[in-house]
Amino acid sequence: MVQILFQNIGRFIILVLLQVLVLNNIQFLGFVNPYIYILFILSLPVKTNRWLMLLFSFLLGITVDAFSNTLGLHAFACVLIGFFRNLLLKLFASIDENLNFEPGFRTIGIGAYIKYVIVLVLIHHLTLFFMEAFTFAHFGVTLYRALINSLITILLIFGIQLLRGK
Amino acid sequence: MRYSIVALFLVLEAISFAIFVNNDRYPKSVFLSSSNGVVASLQAAANSVGDFLRLFPANKALSAENARLKDRITELENQIALAGLCDTDTSYFVYPDRNYTYIPAKIINSSTNKTRNFITLNRGKRDGIHPDMGVVSPEGVVGIVKTVSEHFSVAIPLLNPMIQINGKIARNNFRGPVSWDGLDYRYVTMNDVPRHVELYKGDSILTSGLTATFPENIPIGIIDNFVENVSGNFHNIKVKLAVDFRKISNVHIVSYKNFDEQVKLENAEN
Numbered sequence: 001m002v003q004i005l006f007q008n009i010g011r012f013i014i015l016v017l018l019q020v021l022v023l024n025n026i027q028f029l030g031f032v033n034p035y036i037y038i039l040f041i042l043s044l045p046v047k048t049n050r051w052l053m054l055l056f057s058f059l060l061g062i063t064v065d066a067f068s069n070t071l072g073l074h075a076f077a078c079v080l081i082g083f084f085r086n087l088l089l090k091l092f093a094s095i096d097e098n099l100n101f102e103p104g105f106r107t108i109g110i111g112a113y114i115k116y117v118i119v120l121v122l123i124h125h126l127t128l129f130f131m132e133a134f135t136f137a138h139f140g141v142t143l144y145r146a147l148i149n150s151l152i153t154i155l156l157i158f159g160i161q162l163l164r165g166k
Numbered sequence: 167m168r169y170s171i172v173a174l175f176l177v178l179e180a181i182s183f184a185i186f187v188n189n190d191r192y193p194k195s196v197f198l199s200s201s202n203g204v205v206a207s208l209q210a211a212a213n214s215v216g217d218f219l220r221l222f223p224a225n226k227a228l229s230a231e232n233a234r235l236k237d238r239i240t241e242l243e244n245q246i247a248l249a250g251l252c253d254t255d256t257s258y259f260v261y262p263d264r265n266y267t268y269i270p271a272k273i274i275n276s277s278t279n280k281t282r283n284f285i286t287l288n289r290g291k292r293d294g295i296h297p298d299m300g301v302v303s304p305e306g307v308v309g310i311v312k313t314v315s316e317h318f319s320v321a322i323p324l325l326n327p328m329i330q331i332n333g334k335i336a337r338n339n340f341r342g343p344v345s346w347d348g349l350d351y352r353y354v355t356m357n358d359v360p361r362h363v364e365l366y367k368g369d370s371i372l373t374s375g376l377t378a379t380f381p382e383n384i385p386i387g388i389i390d391n392f393v394e395n396v397s398g399n400f401h402n403i404k405v406k407l408a409v410d411f412r413k414i415s416n417v418h419i420v421s422y423k424n425f426d427e428q429v430k431l432e433n434a435e436n
Contacts, residue, residue: 021215050171058178072186079178083171131186 004045004100012060015040020067031145034153035074037064038124039160041082042117046089047100057082070132077127081120092116105161117157118150125150249304266381268418269293271301276323278351278411283325285309289419290317298379298429300420306385306408307331307373308417319419324386325351325411332377333386333405336370338363344371344386344405351411353390356403363401365392371405378425 019037026033041057048056061078065071089095092115093108101107103116129146271293275286289295291314301308301321309323310331322329325346333344333356342358356371369389375382387405395402422428 021211025215025219051174054171054174054178058182061182070186072182072184076179076182076186079175079182083175 008040008044008056011043012040012056016060016063016067019064024068032149032152034149034156035064035125035128036153036156036160038078038081038121038153039157041078041085042120042157043102043104044085045100045102046086046095050086053085054079054082073128073131076131077124080127081124084123085120088116088119113161114158118154121150121154121157125153267421267423268302269295269421271295271319271417271419273415273417274318276411276414278325282328283323283351283411284312285321285323287311287319287321287417287419288317290315290319292316294421295319295419296421296425298425299422300379301417302380302384302420303409303414303417305410305414306387307380308409308411308414310379311419323411324354324407324409331380331386332374333371334374335359335363335365335389336372336383337366341374341376342403352407354387354405354407356405357395357400359401359403361394361399361401365389365401365403367391371403378422378428380420381422 015037019035023034023036037060040060041053044053044056057078058075061073061075062071064074064078068074089103089108093103093112095108103113105113108116125146126143129142129149133142269289271287271289273285274288275284277283285301285308287295287301295311295314297311297314299311301311301323307324309321309326310329311319311321313320324331324344327346327348330343330345332341334341340359340363342356344354344356346354359365367389371386371389373380373382373384373386385408387407389403390406391404392401394400
């Protein structure tokens with residue numbers, strides 16, 4: 001239990017630092033900015049208290065916000081996927097109620113994990129980009145950016161998970 | 167239990183949305199922002215990572231700029247060398263004991279083919295340029311500043327009938343107004359020189375120094391030809407301009423320190 005706690009605290013710190021120190025500085029093609037820090041939310045153990053999951057999501061989002069000067073933006077998107085995470089997990093995969101594991105390729109199956117990541121990243125990125133634009137005026141452009149960045153984030157998350165062998 | 171989760175979800179989303187919407191109005195007052203010390207120092211670290219990532223394009227840009235500047239140095243060295251070899255008549259540029267100072271400027275737009283030509287210079291109010299300042303090039307007189315904006319000024323060159331410059335014949339100091347007839351960009355005319363004055367083709371025409379706009383003895387041109395005017399009492403002198411208006415690009419704007427004082431005094435007398 002304590003080990004899981006420290007593992008997640010470590011993951012929180014590493015992902016936030018990776019996001020704000022490296023990924024937020026990559027301005028490839030002017031707008032490519034993948035947000036892989038949400039892997040923290042995606043990887044919380046399945047039996048995490050849902051209160052805690054929402055609070056952690058909020059904390060993660062507000063931390064990234066603090067570094068991006070977008071206070072509230074990431075927090076909103078993170079709380080959203082923090083809320084829907086377990087619902088989607090149950091929808092895509094059959095979960096053994098007695099085990100406490102992290103969602104991953106091995107634990108819930110390749111197909112289920114792919115669907116799980118894609119849907120959650122899309123929810124997060126679409127929310128983020130449209131809220132950041134705060135208008136539907138340039139709908140096409142915003143949608144295009146959200147989708148391109150979602151694709152990159154999804155591929156990066158798959159890559160990280162494959163390298164970790166989970 | 168289930169409803170309390172939804173309630174927490176809604177509360178957190180409401181908080182996020184509220185601070186997001188209000189963030190624009192109170193960017194600095196909110197305690198979780200970049201002005202916060204911890205965040206700021208971490209962000210400085212983040213910037214250094216960004217700086218590192220931007221080093222490559224920055225290096226390329228710098229080396230390109232270096233090459234340009236080296237070219238420029240060579241070009242300027244050549245110009246200095248040429249100026250040093252030339253005759254010393256161009257020394258009017260720096261006369262510390264006079265009240266004139268020279269502000270270098272570049273011609274960024276000009277015409278020679280109209281009846282009223284204008285020159286745009288890359289200096290303006292910011293550089294201390296005022297209307298009625300003279301414009302000269304190393305070869306000679308160019309024109310007079312007419313209007314000035316913050317960064318630019320428009321000068322009327324000699325190739326514009328709107329201005330008249332007071333010139334004198336170098337040999338005997340007889341003076342007369344020099345103006346353009348609007349025909350050929352290489353020639354101007356000097357009038358009102360009495361018939362009894364002896365003229366020689368090739369004599370220099372210089373500024374008279376009787377106006378506050380130009381210092382004395384700046385070349386205007388040389389006498390190309392002269393005829394008696396209709397009344398027969400004065401010469402009409404055709405002067406070949408010292409400056410080739412199709413070629414000039416670097417000029418100096420003449421700033422006369424006591425211009426205002428002199429003009430004010432003269433106007434008071436009138």
